[in-house]
Amino acid sequence: MAGTETTPAPGTAEGDLAGLEAGLDALDAVQERRTPFGQVLLHKVLPPVTAVLLVLAVWKLLVVAGVTADYKLPDPSAVWHSLRGLWLDGTLLGIVWTSVSRGLLGFLAALAIGTPLGLLVARSAFVRAAIGPILSGLQSLPSVAWVPAAVIWLGITDSAMYAVILLGAVPSIANGLVSGIDQVPPLYLRAGRTMGATGARGAWHVLLPAALPGYIAGLKQGWAFSWRSLMAAELIASSPDLGLGLGQYLENARTDSDMPGVLLGILLILFVGIAIDLIVFSPLERRVLRSRGLAAAR
Amino acid sequence: MAPALTTGGSARGAVEDGAPAAAVRIDHVHKSFGRPGDRRSVPVLDDITLDVRPGEFVCLLGASGCGKSTLLNLVAGLDRPTAGTIEVPGGRPALMFQEHALFPWLTAGRNVELALRLRGLPREARRAEAERLLDLVRLGGAHRKRVHELSGGMRQRVALARALAQNSRVLLMDEPFAALDAITRDVLHHELTRIWSETSLSVLFVTHNVREAVRLGQRVVLLSSRPGRVAREWTVGLPQPRRIEDAAVADLSVEITEELRGEIRRHGRH
Numbered sequence: 001m002a003g004t005e006t007t008p009a010p011g012t013a014e015g016d017l018a019g020l021e022a023g024l025d026a027l028d029a030v031q032e033r034r035t036p037f038g039q040v041l042l043h044k045v046l047p048p049v050t051a052v053l054l055v056l057a058v059w060k061l062l063v064v065a066g067v068t069a070d071y072k073l074p075d076p077s078a079v080w081h082s083l084r085g086l087w088l089d090g091t092l093l094g095i096v097w098t099s100v101s102r103g104l105l106g107f108l109a110a111l112a113i114g115t116p117l118g119l120l121v122a123r124s125a126f127v128r129a130a131i132g133p134i135l136s137g138l139q140s141l142p143s144v145a146w147v148p149a150a151v152i153w154l155g156i157t158d159s160a161m162y163a164v165i166l167l168g169a170v171p172s173i174a175n176g177l178v179s180g181i182d183q184v185p186p187l188y189l190r191a192g193r194t195m196g197a198t199g200a201r202g203a204w205h206v207l208l209p210a211a212l213p214g215y216i217a218g219l220k221q222g223w224a225f226s227w228r229s230l231m232a233a234e235l236i237a238s239s240p241d242l243g244l245g246l247g248q249y250l251e252n253a254r255t256d257s258d259m260p261g262v263l264l265g266i267l268l269i270l271f272v273g274i275a276i277d278l279i280v281f282s283p284l285e286r287r288v289l290r291s292r293g294l295a296a297a298r
Numbered sequence: 299m300a301p302a303l304t305t306g307g308s309a310r311g312a313v314e315d316g317a318p319a320a321a322v323r324i325d326h327v328h329k330s331f332g333r334p335g336d337r338r339s340v341p342v343l344d345d346i347t348l349d350v351r352p353g354e355f356v357c358l359l360g361a362s363g364c365g366k367s368t369l370l371n372l373v374a375g376l377d378r379p380t381a382g383t384i385e386v387p388g389g390r391p392a393l394m395f396q397e398h399a400l401f402p403w404l405t406a407g408r409n410v411e412l413a414l415r416l417r418g419l420p421r422e423a424r425r426a427e428a429e430r431l432l433d434l435v436r437l438g439g440a441h442r443k444r445v446h447e448l449s450g451g452m453r454q455r456v457a458l459a460r461a462l463a464q465n466s467r468v469l470l471m472d473e474p475f476a477a478l479d480a481i482t483r484d485v486l487h488h489e490l491t492r493i494w495s496e497t498s499l500s501v502l503f504v505t506h507n508v509r510e511a512v513r514l515g516q517r518v519v520l521l522s523s524r525p526g527r528v529a530r531e532w533t534v535g536l537p538q539p540r541r542i543e544d545a546a547v548a549d550l551s552v553e554i555t556e557e558l559r560g561e562i563r564r565h566g567r568h
Contacts (some may be wrong), residue, residue: 021451021485022434028449028482191399194374195464196390198415205412209403292402293446 011097063206071259078260079267086264091244099230099245100272102158106165107226114170114222118215120175132178135171143168143229147236155237168229169222180211193232220281227273246272321468322350322373327382329368330525342368343369344525346382350468355494355501357515359508359554361562365526368503370472373502388467388500396473398453400445406456407432413463423568432460434493452480455489460495471503475510484542488515491538508558509551513542518541520555522561529561 056076062068063075086092102116121128121135146167147160154160184207192198192206208215234247246269253261313525314408327346332339342365358366371377374393400409410428419427432438435455445453454474461469475483491514494501505511511518515534522529532554536546 003303016484017488018436020481024482024485025437025449025452028451159555187395187397187399189394190376190400191395193376194390194393195413196462197412201416205416206401209401212403288403291444293444294402 002067008081019168021138071257074260074263077262082260082264093247094247095244096268096272098243099234099247099269100276101228102161102245103165103223103276104231106162106230107169107223108164110166110169110173110199110222111219111227113166114173114218115177117170118174118181118218122178122181135174135178138167138171139175139225141230143225144232144236146229147233148234151237156242158242160237161233161242162253164229164233164282165226168225172225173218176221177211177215180214180218181207183214184210213285213292215286216281216288220277220285223276223281224273227269227276231269305407308433309563313483319351320349320385321352322348322502323382323383323385323387325367325385327369327379329372329377329380332348332532341525343372343379344345344527346447346521346526346528348519348528350500350502352467352500353498355503355514356372357490357511357518358502358521359506359511359518359558360521360526361506361523361558364521364523366506366521367472368506368540369472369521369526369535372516373468374470386468390464390467391468391470391502392464393470394459394461394472394474396476397500398445398450398457400453400457400460402410402445404445405441406437406443406445406448408443408453409456410460410463413460417464427463428459431462433457435459435489436521445555449482450478451486454486458490458493462499464499467498467504468500471501473505474503476505476507483510487542488539491540495538506557508544509547512536512554513540513553514548520554520557520561525563530557 014119059073059076064071067073083092117135121132143164146164149165150160150167154163180266186204188210192202197205230245231247234242234245235251238248238251244252246265250262250265250269253265254260323344328341328345329343330339330341340361346369348356360366368377370393372379373386374391375386376393400406403411403436407425407428409417410431414424414427415421429438432441435458437452437455440448440452440456445456446512448456457474459544474567475486478486487510490501493499503511503512503514517531517533520529521527532550534550536550538543538545539541
């Protein structure tokens with residue numbers, strides 16, 4: 001017959017049904033809409049920028065009003081000059097990179113240790129009973145507490161820094177994976193088993209992808225812990241041999257009573273922490289959630 | 299009351315030669331939850347004997363508590379019977395649930411392809427076969443759609459395509475259309491009977507909806523509740539395609555509903 005091979009001719013019972021089905025599909029299908037760029041700018045960028053400007057304005061106001069001595073609360077422009085100075089010296093990027101590379105390397109090591117550890121805790125009842133509570137308890141232990149021990153064991157070295165990062169980040173990553181796996185709907189596992197996804201194939205094709213949202217939340221928290229731990233370690237265990245990172249820069253500024261430098265150090269640490277989250281983890285999380293229909297376009 | 303079997307165990311219409319006479323053989327199956335011998339163990343299924351012949355469409359009907367889903371899990375191999383045997387000569391059956399159970403991290407097409415991959419189909423063949431199966435459920439254009447972008451009816455059709463991708467001889471269905479609206483369900487009944495008549499699939503379909511059972515099945519098996527026993531069965535002699543509003547479907551449904559009500563009433567007397 002004429003070129004309608006997939007859709008039967010209307011009028012026949014079969015054709016009526018195909019038409020009905022097409023109508024149902026069109027009516028029920030979820031329409032997804034991308035937010036226009038202008039709206040993103042208005043709702044996502046404008047509010048934080050306003051907040052930052054407001055903080056700067058209050059700061060400037062306090063300085064002008066002379067609330068406290070200049071060496072305690074310097075003018076915002078003094079902090080800006082410190083930043084400019086570092087940039088013109090050519091040391092700014094070096095300082096930031098020293099810390100960021102340490103943080104990321106430590107985070108990757110924590111990832112490599114925390115992931116199998118999380119899998120083990122999630123899948124083995126014995127291991128879970130043995131170390132599960134310790135692992136969640138460790139998350140509430142500030143990693144600063146590990147610094148003295150790490151320094152005595154490893155000296156003021158890079159190894160001590162990494163040890164502190166690992167002790168802070170590994171529990172977060174492992175716990176994220178455990179809760180991700182615990183929240184996998186049993187229906188997915190049953191469906192997987194009826195299709196023959198058992199054992200390692202079941203873990204690879206069903207369990208791990210289903211646990212991914214919880215895992216990524218754990219990674220996000222793991223990064224925050226890595227960064228915090230590293231800054232604590234750099235502040236306390238600073239030594240010229242280790243190269244100048246953000247923590248050391250902050251500590252040096254304190255010993256020099258250089259308040260603009262101290263504020264700059266704090267702001268840079270905050271900035272790096274936020275930037276890595278915004279560049280790496282938030283897009284990753286949003287992508288995973290959105291592809292599963294879990295995140296409405298907020 | 300003893301279970302009354304209207305039709306006996308004789309395999310009417312089954313192939314008499316060397317081919318297996320049953321696609322599913324459920325033989326004196328008991329299932330109770332809890333430890334055997336424990337007084338608190340609850341019997342769920344009691345002496346179920348039921349065969350599904352190759353190519354047959356059997357509907358299992360019962361009120362809640364009759365253990366229909368338990369029986370299906372046993373046939374699917376997700377659980378073991380306490381006593382008795384279950385044979386599925388054609389290998390692992392495919393199973394469809396009331397919830398679509400599609401994996402939300404994969405597209406519709408990838409969900410189907412995963413079943414093909416687990417079946418051992420090589421990569422090049424998977425894509426084309428997934429297209430064919432989606433075409434079969436009339437979702438030719440939905441390969442790249444995410445699960446959450448599909449309507450309830452479309453999701454169940456993808457789930458059907460995924461179940462068919464397992465290439466099993468037996469398809470088990472656990473109230474797969476219970477959560478759909480009437481018109482969508484009607485369309486899916488039609489699609490299912492069409493696909494069933496185009497293939498040599500044997501279907502064991504669990505439902506609590508009498509009309510649905512009569513609309514779809516060649517045979518309707520009524521289970522009693524607590525514990526589940528085969529109470530009665532009917533052979534539906536009506537030709538396919540039927541419609542749910544056919545007078546003959548309605549008449550038989552009235553008769554079966556009366557019987558089902560009787561089964562439910564028995565529990566009120568204890």
